[in-house]
Amino acid sequence: MKPLIEVLRGRKIICCVGSGGVGKTTTAAAIALREAMDGKKVLVLTIDPARRLANSLGLRELGNEETRIDPEMFSRAGLTPRGEMWAMMLDLKHTWDELVRMQARTAQQAEAILANKLYQTLSTAMAGSLEYMAMEKVYEVHTSRRFDVVILDTPPTTNALDFLHAAARILDVLDNNAMKIVLGPMMKAGKFGLKLLAAPSGLVLRTLSRFTGSDFLRDLAGFMMAFEGMYEGFKARATRVKALLTSRDAAFVLVTSPNPLTIEEALFFHKALADDAIQTAAVIVNRVQRDPRRHGGPDTLSALQEALQLAQIKDAGAPLLSERLSQTLTDQAALADLDRRQVERLRTTLHGVPLFSVPRLRKDVHDLAGLWQIDGYLGENGGD
Amino acid sequence: MTEPALLSKRLVVVTGKGGTGKSTVSAALGLAAARRGKKVLVCEVVARERVADFFGKPPSGTKIRELLPNLYSVHVRPREAMREYALMTIKYETIYKIAFENPAARYFLAAAPSLSEIVMLGKVWWHAAHDSERGRLRWDLVILDAPATGHGLTFLTVPEVFLRLVNEGPLARDMHGMQSLLADPAQCSVCVVTLPEEMPANEAIELDAALRKHGFPPGPLFLNAWFASRFSPQELAQVTRGGPMLMAAGEAADNHESRAALSAHYGGVLREAVQRPILPVPFFFERQFGAQAIDKVARAIESAL
Known part of the structure; x- marks a missing residue:
């Protein structure tokens, strides 16, 4: 199996998609880090209203501006990137305003729209607006050629269907x-x-x-x-954006957790992409419980009691240490079984799509060192 | 048995980041209240309904269905909510059809700011405050399983945003009604669900602040999937150094304690930062997440309330 970085080789836009809470932002940042380590100038763009990416990159603020991750942070993590890693959080209103100014025939027309009370609400509150502007921003950054690769961290799957159709729907309304x-x-x-x-x-x-x-x-x-008179420009641009995202320049990476509900949503999303003739480039399953029994050794109560005795560890406490160990092994084996079955279901259904399984890590990932650890599971053995 | 204040409200809103267990907590609160003899309606305003499935029942869809004695659920969807809501205002089906179900109006309704959120919230509000039979309110408690964080706040502040644009007409009047119910601590409580992990915890802190800024009466913060420590540091050290025979047991104990440490850490962080009571909901190792698991969560919540 090819490592993820090979799977994504040559792609200039990488969209990480999936339901909320599955580690999409972390995955997007881990891919960005790897691209930067390999010599690319990469931008990771998040559109989540909460500051997830800022958190995971140790940045305090992440405005609508492209911010370079401090090289100092890399050296602190013991990393020497050959390229550059940048991050940005989408400012919805600002992106709309820019687009209106660009498309307006006169400054006067732009001002009339920007001042309209309804525009102000529409631009920030209308369903699909976030998705539309994220696409718009990706397009803008891509065509500016300021970066080799742009990685997009998208909103949760419930909006995912809007993703490629948001622009068309909003423009239809207008x-x-x-x-x-x-x-x-x-x-x-x-x-x-x-x-x-x-x-x-x-x-x-x-x-x-x-x-x-x-x-x-x-x-x-x-x-x-x-x-009036602006629709054509908007439409033409939206068409170009969609063409870019469905081209070979773009790749969609499906991110999920082994939770049965999020797996279902991932499959749903895969199908939605397929309906737009887009192939899922890879799927990443985060937080997979590993089975402690893979080490072998005793796992029944009596065998554990014997093992403790042999190791000269006092079997004390209430419940007894051996009882607690046995329970904990049972609990984690149950979780690992559940996860394994879900990952297999996904692998079978998405036959042929490279699948990477990232184990549940002992600590939260909130710095470059943690992101780099994740990259270790995106290699040729798919995390196993 | 004294009744927890939370279950004596008219409307309990459950918010939080996606994947933290909002539906689980909503279902468990519903079960706890129903067992106390309250007639409870759980309203799910998310893309996919889950609560009925927890109790082994087929999806309720947009019709209210009974899940257990006293416990009902309904999936609130924009199009049906719009129809119900508009019919209440307009009264005549024919006029509704002409005005709302023509292509122009479809577009118009898509353009109106957050109109789908408005009608969905409107439906929940109506069940909580106006839905009555024989002169008495039909529901003792309405539980709103709200959309995930960002969208959840947008959802609850929709009356505020709408009233900034429009301040006349029947819809505006109802928006005032919703706003006052959502702001009344005697009748309403807005809870947050989160996990003992960094990003969910940070989002919960931001959400808590935002909810308080908008004046929503603070309910408890449910810290879901909480791991209690099982091993003392000394035991852990002994077992992990216990040689090859204890390798599996050592890793299991170490995994467990690392999650327990995260639970304790983020419990502490949240206690510092959040101005509402924190209720840990233990992680249950269930092979199938069904009625039994919800029952366990409900009992854990009840004893903590």
């Missing part, structure tokens, strides 16, 4: 003829320079306004007017 017809009278009034847009009229609009209030409809009409 450029929708049916909606323009409904809002038409209000928009027309606006065009004639009336300060106050017309009151909602027509059955559909009146009913909707009973539900949301008419202020909202005015904002919406205003927003759609301000956006």
Whole structure:
């Protein structure tokens, strides 16, 4: 089996996908570290609102700016990278604003949109917005050629389906003829320079306004007017972003834990990618319990009591030390069995996809040394 | 048996990072309350419902289903919630269909800020505060299994955000109702679930601060998958140095103690940083996570409450 770094060789964009809490951020950072050690200039981009990546890289703050991981941190971990590792946390609003400024025909048009009350909410609160802007940022960084490799840590799987379709869905909303017809009278009034847009009229609009209030409809009409003429540019760009992500330049790495629920979600995600004709490049199972019985030796109560006696260890306490040891062995063997079955299920279902299994580590990973330890399990024997 | 304050609320919200066991805690709280004779509804507002499955029942879907005597669950989904909610306001199915189920409105509804969150929260709120039969509220306790951290906070603050944009109409009026229920410590409690690991613990600390900043009444923080120490340092040292015969036992004991050490460490970190009671929920070594495991979690929570 090829080591993960070989599997990903030549890819310029690596998206780590999977459900929440499976160690996606840590995995993304571990891959980035390996790329940097091998001489690449690499950026790891996280879009999680919590500061996970900052935590795992020992950085205090991680704004929308590309921040280089201090070479001092590498030497403290005993590492000498031939390349550079950078990190960045996506600022949702900022990325939207940049995109609007870039696509607006005039500065005036950009300002009108940025000042719209609805835009401000839409840009940060609309479902799929985070996914869209993450893709946008990856595209922007990729085309700038500032980095050899960009690694994206995505939001949890529940949003994953939105991932490749978020842009199209949002743009559909912004450029929708049916909606323009409904809002038409209000928009027309606006065009004639009336300060106050017309009151909602027509059955559909009146009913909707009973539900949301008419202020909202005015904002919406205003927003759609301000956006007019910009859709084409947005759409063309979104199409290019999607083309890039479905090209050979990009790779999707599925991250999961051995928990049956997250395994199920991983399989679900694999299928969603396949529906977009994207192959899962590799799958990484984090926090796999290793079976202590692989060492052999006694595991029944009486055999343990004998072994303690032979080692001249006092079998004391309540419950007795031998009883507690026996229980602990049983517990961990049970967990290891569960995990093994789940990993096998995944391996069988994702037949042919390189699978790496990272054992549960004794300590939390929160520095480069810990990330480097993880890299050790992403080698040719797949962690076994 | 005195009743824990948490179970005497009208609405208990369970939030936290994904994968920390929110559904488990929601189901266990529901079971604990139902056993005390309360009629409980667990509302799952996540992509995939889990609670019914814990009790070996088929998914409830968007219809309320009984899981055990007194314990019910429902999967709250945006489209159905929108329909139910709009019908309550508009009253006429035909007008609803014309206004809401035409292509233009679909887009419009997708564009309205967080409208799906609003209607889902609206449904939960309605069950907690208005759903009545024969002049009496139908549910003694509603438990909301909220979306994961980032989305969870967005979810709970949706009335606040909406009211900044819109301050008239029936929806705005209901938003005020939701806001006051969510802010009332006598009726509502917002709990956090986390794990004794670095990132979940840090997120829990941020979430705790954010929830308090928005004025949500603080419920307990459930520290899930808690490992209690089983071996003294001396025992551990002896066993791990006990030679090849004790290699497996030594590794098992060492693994166990390293997780117990993490539990103790993050328990301490959280106690320092978080301004709410902390309830450890022991890790249960179950081969199948079902009703039995939920029962164990429920008993552990009850004795800690």
